[in-house]
Amino acid sequence: MSLTLSPVPALRGTVTVPGDKSISHRAVMLGALAEGTTHITGFLMGEDCLSTISCFRKMGIDIEVSDEEVVVHGAGLHGLKAPTELLYTGNSGTTTRLLCGILAGQPFSSVLNGDASIQKRPMGRIIKPLRLMGADIDGKDGNLCPLTIHPAPLSGIRYELPVASAQLKSAVLLAGLFADGQTTVVEPAASRDHTERMLRGLGAKVETVGNVITLTPPDTLRAVDVEVPGDISSAAYFLVAGLILPDSEIIIRNVGVNPTRTGILDALDAMGADIERLNERGDVEPVCDLRVRSSRLHGTVIGGDIIPRLIDELPVLAVAAAFAEGETVIRDAQELKVKESNRIAAMTTELSRTGADVRETEDGMVICGGKPLHGADFLSYADHRVAMSMAVCALACEGSSSIDDPACVAISYPTFFDTLDSLKNNEASGRRSKL
Ligand SMILES: O=C(O)C1=C[C@@H](OP(=O)(O)O)[C@@H](O)[C@H](O)C1
Ligand SMILES: C=C(OP(=O)(O)O)C(=O)O
Structure with a gap:
């Protein structure tokens, strides 16, 4: 069922966003492989992370889910059971x-598959290095799901990643837990390093020198409780909405600001955004509160090494660019074509419906922003990030808009529209005092 969205003059108030998706996945996966019990607070109850829980339950891991926490009863590095x-x-x-990396090192066979979108996404990128390690893994046409994995002894390798992908890096490192000898990955640019941080926290030796990461296979991993910070990828929607809607001020509490994830803050800063980091804290994963105030944005160039640091935020950055004065160029972002949808094509098409001047390029988009945009009927392509980005856009357009599949936000942010609603109709305190 589609959702109608009307423009709003401002968003004001304080929100928290759900737990970080990347960290939530890893907390379950590594908790399952650790000795002992892992208590996870702030876990993201989004459909993607629930898929991870379901897969590990099928391999005999006892995982308790309550409103307060997720408890993973670890089985140790060699304790997973063959799924039936x-x-x-x-x-x-x-x-x-990530699961493929773990399954490559198991003494049992397994088959994994996902939905229609997953069945189109490239898996050759993980099959190749896992085979170099000795894995017996194959996919449909060598590149697609379903993937079939049979037991095989693994050896450590040194592998230069052809793309800056944390999923690829993590798949190789996780297989490296079961390999004979060290595993080294070399990244073309730094991608999110949650796997490395968590592995170190659980007692594994993981060395990072520049973009070269080396794992020494541990004898065991020791369970450690995980406090998942709020997801900066979810905070991004409120950052951009707060910037482009005049007279807005939003505080987003408890946001993870791992430097491998804060490209969005750097890009928005270059566009003239007023965003402050408050109460910086955290150890394994740095955290802070973010305060955003409406700002007059201008165009910028987003490309090169920053791309993996803001890859999931590019759709909503494209919305910011459509409301910024002048030209924004997004380049080196070919990876966007192989996400839940082709996000370059999707965002170009959807932003164009508003009258925005947007052009698709080989590896990104060129957006000439700053003119008033009008509401339209937007498609989400069953892609949560496209749906949330166009919802933010709709708030700043003239006239009403609709989104065809708002329910798809449940992949990463089930309560997105409720939180958005909570920020509407909160008058500026200055104005309220005049009433
Ligand atoms: O490792 C992770 O948790 C993720 C890595 C990124 O994918 P790639 O590694 O394919 O760039 C990102 O887009 C995804 O949402 C989460
Ligand atoms: C690309 C994403 O996730 P995944 O690759 O895990 O499907 C995303 O959440 O934007």
């Missing part, structure tokens, strides 16, 4: 690719 059915990864690329 296919491992279904839903819409989640992270589940599919």
Whole structure:
């Protein structure tokens, strides 16, 4: 069922966003492989992370889910059991690719598959290095799901990643847990390093020198409780909405600001955004509160090494660019074509419906922003990030808009529209005092 959205003059108030998706996945996966019990607070109850829980339950891991926490009863590095059915990864690329790395090192066979979107996403990128390690893994046409994995001894390798992908890096490192000898990955640019941080926290030796990461296979991993910070990828929608809607001020509490994830803050800063970091804290994963105030944005160039640091935020950055004065160029972002949808094509098409001047390029988009945009009937392509980005856009357009499949936001942010509603109709305190 489609959702109608009307423009709003401002968003004001304080919100928290759900837990980080990447960290939630990893907390379950590594908790399952650890000795002892892992208590996870702030876990993201989004469909993607629930897919990860479901796969590990099928391998005999006892996982308790309550409103307060997720408790993973670890089985140790060699404690997973052969699944009796296919491992279904839903819409989640992270589940599919990271799980493959783990399955490559198991003494049992497994098959994994996901939804229609997952069945189109490239898996050759993980099959290749896992085979170099000795894995017996194959996919449909060598590149697609379903993936079939049979037991085989693994050896450590040194592998230069052809793309800056944390999923690829993590798949190789997780297989490296079961390999004979060290595993080294070399990244073309730094991608999110949650796997490395969590592995270190659980006692594994993981060394990072520049973009070269080396894992020494541990004898065991020791369970450690995980407090998942809010997801900066979810905070991004409120950052951009707060910037482009005049007279807005939003505080987003408890947001993870791992430097491998804060490209969005750097890009928005270059566009003239007023965003402050408050109460910086955290150890394994740095956290802060973010305060955003409406700002007059201008165009910028987003490309090169920053791309993996803001890859999931590019759709909503394209919305910011459509409301910024002048030209924004997004380049080196070919990876956007192989996400839940082709996000370059999707965002170009959807932004164009508003009258925005947007052009698709080989590896990104060129957006000439700053003119008034009008509401339209938007398509989400069953892609949560496109749906949330166009919802933000709709708030700043003239006239009403609709989104065809608002329910798809449940992949990463089930309560997105409720939180958005909570920020509407909160008058500026200055104005309220005049009433
Ligand atoms: O490792 C992760 O948790 C993720 C890595 C990124 O994918 P790639 O590694 O394919 O760039 C990102 O787009 C995804 O949402 C989560
Ligand atoms: C690309 C994404 O996730 P995944 O690759 O895990 O499906 C995303 O959440 O934007």
